[in-house]
Amino acid sequence: MRRRLRALFVSVVIAASGVLPAAAQSIDKQFQQWLVSDLWPEARARGIDQRVFKKSFAGIKPNLKLPDLVLPGQKEPTGSSGQHQAEFRAPSAYFDSVRGIVAGGRSRASQYAQALAAVEQRFGVPRGIVLAVWGRESGFGGAKIPHNAFEVLGTKAFLATRKAMFREEVLAALEMVQKRGVSPDSMRSSWAGALGQPQFMPSSYLKYAVDFDGDGRADIWNSVPDTLASIANYLRSHGWVPRRDWGFEVRLPAQLSCALEGPDQGRRVADWAAMGVQRISGKPFPQQEMSGEGFLMLPAGRNGPAFLVTPNFYRLKDYNESDLYALFIGHAGDRIMYGDVAFTAPWGKVEGFSRSEVAAMQRALERLGHDVGGSDGLVGFKTRRSIGLWQEKAGMVPTCYPDKGLVAKIR
Known part of the structure; x- marks a missing residue:
């Protein structure tokens, strides 16, 4: 009875991933062959030791539950169905969690005052900004970071829609082990391969991670000083201007x-x-x-x-x-x-329409010669101002934002 229940459970899990047992075994075999004949030669050419390569990928199999994979026999990436049918959300919804970040940031501003002062002095990035990034990215280190980085990055380098990008990242992860002394077992990541409390991709770790507590390694998983300094170093290296506001x-x-x-x-x-x-x-x-x-x-x-x-x-x-x-x-x-000062101006309501309808409106604006920044159903600044220019030309009061009537009218 237990065997039958276990077999039923396994079949349900496999069915949920959309991959049959034989196909999954075939993908595992292809992945191992890819590691040996494709990824390893390039890793070796970049100076990676074979022992490091084998240790990093020991026991690793492709994780077929990750999104944005193109599996054998499929045309669409996993997790893509219904993306453009999603309801369009008001921007105000994005700020629902701001109070929790503010409360957590204030308590840690006092707790880590000395480290924050040193980070701000060295990098010129205000401590409030550093705390906000830390809170948003990983809940001040409290968020679960559940995945093995080599499982995620290896899977995506093998099967993802952006294989080339993830190939560079998995090679960078190997360099972290080879040259920066990071243990593969400690490299926990998000489903997208972002590492540690600052959520750095491996290439960003190599460029921006900082040893700020003086123990000889940049530990963005466990060290608060290293995490804070690494976030500030990232922003400063990208051109943050000290003594200017955001x-x-x-x-x-x-x-x-x-x-x-x-x-x-x-x-x-x-x-x-x-x-x-x-x-x-x-x-x-x-x-x-x-x-x-x-x-x-x-x-x-x-x-x-x-x-x-x-x-x-x-x-x-x-x-x-x-x-x-x-x-x-x-x-x-x-x-x-x-201080706890919210935005003064209210957010307007967004009437019910979908991302696919916004994307159709964007394509119509493109046909009229507007640069909307891509017909992805998201309303970035290029789409907003294109709407405003269309409204001005149509003799309307420009709002630079879609509403239900406008989405239907711009076709």
Whole structure:
């Protein structure tokens, strides 16, 4: 009876992954052959010792439950079904967890005050920003990091839609073991192969991970000082400008076009102020910001808060390319350090429509000559300002954001 139940359980698990037992065994065999005849020769050419290679991949089999794999006999990557049918979400939903990050960041600002002060002095990145990134990426080290990095990276280098990228990352992981003394058993990662508390890909670890506690190794899994310094080093190395803010919530004059948004339409902060852009708090922009470049950022178009951001905002986007991620980190960092001040302007409601409908609207705008940044169903700044330009040409009051009627009209 137990054997029958076990066999039934195994068959259910295999069916859930969409791979039959014989096919799974075939993939395992192909993976092992790929390791020996394909990956190992390149690893050897890069100076990886065979003992390191064998130890890193000992007992590793491809994890067929990971998303974005193209399995034999399939045309679509796993986990892709229904992606573009998902309901379009209001940007405000992204900030639901900000209070938890702020509370956790404040308690750790006191707990690790000495390390944070040293990190800020060395790298010039404000401690509030470093804490916000740490909290967002791994819950201040409390989030589970469940996967073996070589299992994830090896699987994706063998089967993923972006094989070339993951091939470089798995080779970088081997270099971590060979040259940086990291134990393969300690290399825990996310399902995407991101490592440790800062969630670095292996190539980023090699470039930016810092030994800040002086024990001779950069331990981004267990060492808080190493984690904090590594996050700050990443941002500083990407061009974080010390003594500049990330941005400010602002109020825009009614006549100012929302289509002026974007990192390619920067002006001096003093020029934006002369055009009537004001801080929502009523305070003047800091004097040290006035001669620097600023950029309009409207994550919900005219239907939500507006921001004037600095080049440091785009350094946060280097960590994660999402506008909302960068805004979350900047906002949480401010609240950690300066008080629990939420956005002043309200977020407008988003009527029910799907990402596939947004993608269809984007394709229509592309046919009209607009650069929307790709028809992916996501509303980035290029899509927002394209909507605004279309609305202006149609004689409408520009909002630079989709609504149900607009999605149906732009076809």
